[in-house]
Amino acid sequence: MFTHIFIYRFKCLIRDRQLVFWTLLFPILLGTFFYMAFSNLNNEETFKPIDAAVVNDSAYQQDSQLRMVMQSVSKGKDRLFNLKTASNQAEADNWLKQDKIDGYYTSGEEIKLTVKETGISQSIMKSFVDQYRTSSSAVTNIAKKNPKALQNGLLKDVGEQRSYTKEVSGGSAEPNNVLNYFYSLIAMACLYGSFWGMKEVTDIQADITDRAARVNMAPVHKLEAFLAGSCAALIILFVEIMILLAYLQFGLNISFGQRTGYVLLTALIGSVLGISFGAFIGAVIKAGEGLKIACLIVVTNLGSFLAGMMYMNMKYLIATYVPPLAWLNPVNLLTDAFYALYYYDSLHRYALNMGMMVLFIIFFCAGTYLIVRRRKYASI
Template sequence: MEMFMHVYKYRLKKLLRTKEMIFWTLAFPILLSVFFHLAFQNLDRAEAFDPIATAVVADAAYQENSFFQEVLKEVSSGQEPLLTYREVSLEEAEALLGSGDIYGYFLAGDPIAMTVKTSGLSQNILRLFLDQVNQRFSMIKSISMVNPESMESFVKALGESVTYTIEKEKSTAPPSQILNYFYSLIAMACMYGAFFGSDEITDIEANISMRAARIQVAPVHKLKAFAASSLASYTVLLVNTSILLLFLSYVLGIDFGERAFYIVLTAFAGTLTGITFGSFISSLVKKNENIKAAVIVAVTMGGSFLAGMMYAQMKYIVYDKVPVLAYLNPVNLITDSFYSLYYFTDMGRYFQNLALLLVMTVVFGLGTYLSLRRRRYASI
């Protein structure tokens, strides 16, 4: 145990002096998060839907059409109204449309008409709305003439929408367009822990470095030395990831939801996967350190892209087109774990992601062990 702690302590000192790995696992993610924050801070505001400003000509036809009046009240109320409207004269409606204060105005009749000045998204939404109103108004008139007794039940049915999908219970957290960028950024930082894992292998490969040669002849079992060194790497990476989480949460104000324990657990699992991935790659690639670093960067950045760090919709494209790739990508599993904790009350999806991460960790760790135990050196 004393030798284990000795190796752990000196490995810790060595890692803290390795500025390159500290940069990639702490400084680089923090800098990138600041750039993300500056670039995306208004994205959610831009995605918000504002009620469409309209007017309705309050003439005799409008006063007699109680159905249209009720519809307008319905769609202009609630937490997310479709439109706002003013009851004005025809001359006032023309003036408001000309000045750009409204997108269009309604004129009651049979059918109800709408006047717009230009074409655009808001005008198209109003047209779709008016088409539905006219269709339902026409149906009400026809039924009232043929079977007046069924009017009450029919009008009630019109107000009920038929649901053809099953809605899964979700949390009360407000939706956000930018969260996935930051979640994938944390996942990238976890996977950059592969540099630590790769360095662990380098430092016990006697044919690569003088330090490794000295470790090989030291009176300590290779597996024990590797375990102590890996624990030191895991400690440093956990501290770096924790600092990143605190920075995102308290400095940039990124919302992770209310499940703090599972958020930390995800970060811990992600960093462990990153370290074992790096050690596995380093044990397989019997080339110089530049080749190993290139493989780690390529896999991590490729996984980050597929997880939506550069293009948010890519995450959903992968799930739709090549779903198996989403489950084989550790960056996506970490990202989706944060995502499911924030959006869903059901923990099934989260535990599935966590289980896959742990399976990958075991596979990487076992692969590293099997690769190393066959290494023998004729001379050092």
């Protein structure tokens, strides 16, 4: 009997075009829009040389040290400035007014910076001139006290920068800010599977739909009908998530790391989480189907927002200021599990996320069972 119910529930569910659209086609369309919007996000973070100028007056010509420094930072692929030389200050002011440069330097007793507005480029130019002033002052003071230091490579030592901290990566993969959008999209798609779970619970509650009334009239235990239908819904949802993963990886070149088996396991657990969550909401809320759907949409979309799908920094703000909320958000747990597989070599963080999701599944399933098994009807 279980197999018979499973087959017919599968046929019934797969013909629901609205649910297929929201759980399969909508995430694919949203993923495509994400790719179009964020594909060049990492490239835009690459540093570009700053358009700067220096006034080539008599003071600049006499300052050989400044000329040497300016030439050194304006050469090569990793140069700091695209340096232009102005014949006088009026010409530099004209370039600045026309936005041809971000600022210009003027020599004298000390180097000065002139800018029209504030911004990242102007801040970098100010940091450069501050560092030059500090280094120049240090060289002058040391040279007064010990003239021989100039002959022992003092200028080279002052200009050399050393780092005494070592950057240690959490994993072998390169950090990628874009991936969180796509991982949260997959998590949202898994939680949208709650529509399937809600449908299964709704179709066994005789006081809600006529179909459920007919099911309760049949000589089959409603929990058996619910389990058969839930298995059919789980298979449909899991196949949809597999299609979404394949599209993201092979169609949009979104990386999931080298742990394919764990990625598939995460997708399966996420699918079970979505089905069980929908069934729980369908059992707890006794009102009509419209209110249940509204509740699922609000919870899923709010969870997606807190997981960083709409605003990436929100995920880190929640983790920093409201850590318990990050662990109580199923969408965030799924998102973090995918990112842990991609970025971290250790499975510790991944195991924590998976463990929390399993606890949620147990809670939802137990709650659904306790509610549904006690619900009886005086007449149908």
